[in-house]
Amino acid sequence: MKQKSWHINRREFIKGGGVALALPLLNGMSWGKAAAGKALPKRMVVSYIAYGVYEPKNKDGSHHDWNWWPCKDAGPLTFNKSAAPFEPLKDSVSYIRGLEHAGGVGMGGHSSGDVFATGADMSVTEKTNNISVDQLAAKVNGHKTRYASLVLGTEGGTGSYGSAKTLSHYGPGRPIPSMHRPQEIFNRLFNPYAGKGIEQVRADLKREASVLDLMMDDSKRLKGRLGKEDQQKMEEYLDSIRALEKRVERTSQWTHQPLPNVDTKGLNLEVSHKEPEEYTRCMYDLLYLAFQTDSTRFATLMLESEQSSGSEMWNYANYVLGYKGATHDIAHKRPTESGKWDNWRAKQHAYFLERLKNTPEGDSNMLDQTVVVWGSAHPHASHSTKNYPIQVAGGNALGFKHGNLHSFEGKKKVPLSNLYVSMLNAVDAPTKQFADSTGEMKEIRA
C-alpha cells in the first residue's frame, strides 16, 4: 500500500484569538480504496468525562437550554444549547437515560469511574475490578491489527483503586496504564522500531524471545522461594513476562506488514497540558489516526478522571471559560458556567465524531464502522452513582440505529452492561453476558 504523507492542511479556527490549528488529513489512505474486497474494520471506543454534567430543570417544565441532555422526552432528538454541537450528527447519535452499573452504585461518585468500562461489582465481590469491554473485544479481534487496543487518558498511569486514571483492565487487579503524552503515543503507534531497519528489528525480536524464555525460568524459580502471600505478586510479574513474549511474537508477525506512513506535519505533539482545546483535540486526532491506519480497532479515552486535583485537568474549566473555581467545583457548585463547560466538552467530542464521519470508508464512512460511547459514572452534583449521562454514536453500519433519546427509567430499568453486550456483538465479539447484563439492548441495535 503506497501512501503519501499528508499534504492537505485543514485549518480549524478555534475560539477567539484567531489562532489557527492546522490539522492533518490522510490523503489517499482511506480504507475505501486500501481494503477493497476485504471486510471493513469494526471498531469500538469508550470515552469518559468526569465530575458530572449539568442537569437543571426549568420551573415551567420545559427543557433547560443548558441541560446536558439534548431534549426532555424520549423520542426523536432535538438539540438544546448544551448539546448543539451534535446537531449535525443527528443521525449518528443516541442518548440513553436511566442506565448505570449496579456494581458502581455503592462506590461514591468520585470512585465509580473505576468501573465505567468494566461494570465490575467493586464494592462487594470484585474489589480489584474486572475486564473492561474494550479488552474483551480486543481478546477476540485484537490480533487483526498491529495493536490489540489503545488505552488513552489525559493524566496517565493507572491511578489506584477508587481513583482510576484509566478505563481499561485486562482483568481483576490488572489495570492498563493509560498513555497521555501525545509525542509518546505517536511514537508507539507509528514509529515502533525507532528508526531501525526491518531486518535488524526481526533479529532483535528473535533474540528477545529467547531471552524472555530464560527470564521466565528464572522468575519461576524465584517465585518458588517466596512466601505464599508474595507469590501472588510474583504471579503478576510472570503474567507480564508471558504477555511480553506474546507481544514479541505478535510484533514479529507484524514486521511483515508495512508501517503506515504518517506525517506529523501540522500535528502539535508537543502541545502543553495548559492548552485544553489543542491538547484534547490532539488526543482525539491520535485516536483518529490509529483507526484510520487500522493500527487498532478498540480504544478507551479517559478525558478526565474523578480525582484530578493533582493535574492540569483541575484547571481546565478555568482555562477554557475563565471559571474561577476548579473543574471539580463546576459540578458541585453549579454556577452558570456548568452548561458552557458541558458544551465545550461536547464540541471536542463532536469534532472527533465528525472527523470519523468525514472520512469515507467502504460505501459509507469511518463513523458508521465505529461505535463510540461518551459518558460518565458520576452524573451530577450529588455524588450520585445512578442514571449516568450516556451518549452512543456511530456504528450505523454495525447495526446501530440513531436519532433518538431512549429512556430506561423506572420499570424499564436495565443494566448499562446490556449496551456493552450489544456493542461487543456489533464488533464481532459474540457475547451473551457481560458483567451484570440481562440481555442485549434491542432498542438501539436490533
Add this chain to the structure above:
Amino acid sequence: MNFSACLNRFIFTTAAVTIVSLAEVGLAKGFPSGKAGFESHVKPFFQTHCVECHGPDKSKGKITVHSLDGDLAAGQELERWEHILDALEHGDMPPEEEDRPSAEDRAAMVKWIESGLRDYVKKASKVAVETTTRRLTNIEYQNTMRDLLGFELELIDDLPVDPDKPYHFNNTASFMMVGPDQLVRYKEAASKAMASAIVDPEKPKIHRTSAKWEHGKPGKGGLTRAEIGIYQGPGMGSKTVGLKSWPKTGEFKIRVKASGNIPAGFKEVPLRLVIGTSLRHDSGSGTYQEVGVIHLKNTPDKPKEFELRGRIENIPVQPSVTHRNKVLPPSITITAQNIFDNGELNDHRKSGFDASWSTEAPRVVLESLDFEAPVAEVWPPEHHTRILFESPLRKTNSGKYAYEVIKRFMTRAFRRPVARDEVDHFYRVYKIYDAEFDTLEQAMRETLAMVLISPQFLYHTVIDATAATRPYELASRLSYFLWGSMPDKELFELAASGKLSDPAIIASQTRRLLADDRAESFVKNFTTQWLSVTKAKTVNINRDLFPRFLYTVHLGERRGQEQLFRPTIRDYMIEETIGFVGELIKNNASVMNIVESDFAYLNEPLAVHYGVDGVYGLKHRPVRIKPEHRLGGLLTHGSVLVGNSTGSAPHTIYRAVWLREAILGDEVKPPPAEVPALADSAGDSAEESVTIKDLLALHRTKESCADCHVRLDPWGIPFERYSAIGKFQPMVPKDGTRVRGFSLKADKTLDGYNKYLKKIFNIEVDASARVPHGPMVDGMPELKRYLIKNRKKDIVKNVIRRLMTYGIGRELTYRDRFEVEKLLKQAKEDEYKLQDMIVSICQSPTFTGEKPKK
C-alpha cells in the same frame, strides 16, 4: 442491598430499645473476657448504644455490630472490632446527642476488646502476614539507578505514573502493580541506562559551544549587554545560548563567568541555568531541566567562574519542526535566568517593561558561558569501569571475565549476595547476546539491562527468610525507608558481618542515614504524601481577589496567566513544608512542633507573603517567629491552606479533612453516593449563597449530611481566618468585591496598597466552632492549644503510624496495634523527639522482621 442505599433510607427502628445502664449489669466492675463476657456484657452494651444506627435497619458509616459473634479468638471480623475499639477510645461514638455510656462502661468495653485482640495477635504470629513484596516506586527506581550506576538519569517520565491516593503512601504493596506495559517501560529505561553507563572504548569527540557578552556601557533599557534584569519581555529576564552540537550520551559541564550588580539594600542575586527547548512565555510552550542555581554575591569588578554539571540524556530536546516551509533541525537551548524574587515583583509592574524597577533591582552580570560535552577528563569514565573493571582477565579469559562482570553487577543490583544459579542464568542470557554482537560492550549492555528488569531488581522481596539473606533485607529496608534507594557500602558491609541487627548498630545507622543528603528524598516523599500538599500547585487562584499572589504574564496569548519556567511562591510553600519536617528530624525536635513551633522555615518571598521581616534571599532557612506572625507548626503552612482552599475562599471541609487525616490520623470517608451536594441543600448555587460556614450549617440540618458533617466541619472552621492564599486575614471584603492589584499611581507604596485593602476588607471572619466532644474553639491559637492539650496522644500515634506505614511499605492492621502502642510509650520517654522516634521504628520487630523476643 448495598450499604450506602441504607444510609439514605431514614427508617427508624420501631423496636423498643431498653435503656439499661451497664453499671446495673455489673460491667463497670470488669467482666469475663472472651465469649462469656460478650454474651453477658458486650451484647447488651451494643443493644443499648449502637444497634439503632449500626444494626440490621441502619448501617451508618457502613458499620454494623449486630452480626458480630464476639469470638475474637477465632480471628473473625478483627478489622471491624478494631474500628469499634477506635471509636470508643476516641469517644467518637456514640454521638453526643445520644444517650452516652458512662466513662467507666466505655473503659471496660475498650479493655474487653483490647484483651481479645491482644490474645489473638499473640497466638497468631504464625498466621499469614500481609504482602510486603512490592515493586520499587518510580522514585525509588530512579534513585536506585543513580546509586547503582553512579550518575543521575531522569527515568521517571518514561514510566507509567505511580498510583496516587491522598494521605496514602504510594509505596503501599497492594497499590504497586506490574503489568506488561510497565515491564515494557522498564525494559526501555534499562536499555537507555545501560547505553549511558557502558561507553565505547575510543575517546569521543568533544562538543563545545561558547558565548560572550560585554559588560560595557548600559544600552537603551539601562542594562549592559552582559546584564540580565528581572523583567525582559513577557517573562522574567533571561539570556539564551543555542547549542551547536551535542553527543547522545554523557556528562556535560557549563562554565559561566558571572557576578551580581546589586544595588544598595539588596544582598544577592540568583542566576539559574536551565537547559532544554526554547521557552516561550507568550504561548507557554517549552520544557526544561534545571542545571543549577548560583546565588551571586560577588560584584562586577570581581567576576567569578562557576561550573555546573548534568547529563545530556536528561535534556529535553526540541524536535525538528517545520517553520515557514523550512525544516529546522532538533535543538537544545541553555537559558540563563535572573530569578530574583523579593515577594514584591507584582508591585513594580506597569504594563510592559518597567525599566526603572529593572535597573533598581539586582541584575545578573553574565560575561561568558561555555558548554562542553561529554566530560572526558578520565576515559572511560568511572561509571564505566565500575562495571567493566580493569583486569587482565578480559584478554586471557573473556568468558570468565564476563561471568565476573555480571556477578559483581548483580550483587549490587539485587542488593545481596547472589546465588550461583542466578549468575549462571544471566551468563546464559549473555551468551545469547555475545553470539550476535561484535563487542563485549554491546553484549554487556543488553545483558545487564535484563538484570535490571528481573524481579530481584524490581521488587522488594523477602526470600524464604533464610538467615543468610536476612541482614541484607534489613539493610535494604533501612536504605529504602530513609534514602528511597539501595544500601551503600557501609550498610552492605554491616550486613555481611552479621552485626546489622544489633539495636545499637541500627540506631547509629539510622542516624547516619538521616544525616546524609540522600535522606532528602525520604523527607520529600514522606512529607508530601503524608500531608498531601502538592495539590496546592494546581488550585486555581482567583486573580481578581488575590492580584498580588501570582506573577502573571502581562502580554500575549497567556496574558493574565501565571508565569511559567520559574520557581513560584507555591513551589516555595511546598519546600517550606518539606524543609520544616526536615528540620524537625535533623534537630531531633519534638513531633508536637507540627502543631506549634517557635520557628518557621522561610525564604524571602514567603517571609514577605506571611509578613515576617528581615529574611533575604531565595534559600529557605529556619526563622524565629513571634505570636503576631500567626505562624508556627504545619497548620498555617501556605501549602496546606492553599491546597485546601477553593482558590477564592478557604474550603472548610477540605481543611477539616486534612486536619483529621494528616494530623489526627482519622480516616475520613468520602461523601457517599446520593447525598445531596453542598449547593443543593442550600440553594441553587454556592456562588450566590452566603459564606461557607453558613452553607455548612444548612447542610448539617439534613440528617444524611449531618451524620458526617457534625463530626467534620468544626475542625475546619477555626482555619477560616486564613485566606485561600494562606495569609492571615481576619477581615474579608464583601461578597463579589473586585480587589484591584497594586497601582503605582494610586498607591505609591506598598503601605498605600495595604491601606486600600484595609478599607475594603470590612467584614469580620467568624472562626469559632465547638469541636466534637470538646470545647468551643475560636480560631487557630485556641485550636492549637486544644490539640496540644487534649489530642497529643492521637497526634503522636498518627506520626508513628505514618512513619511505620511508609517504612514497611504496607498498611497497618490490627496486628500492628500493640507494636504501635509500645512505640508510643517509647516516644513519650524520649519526649516525642522525631529522630529518636524514627530510630525506635527501625529497631522494632515489625520493621526488622525479627520475631519479638519473649
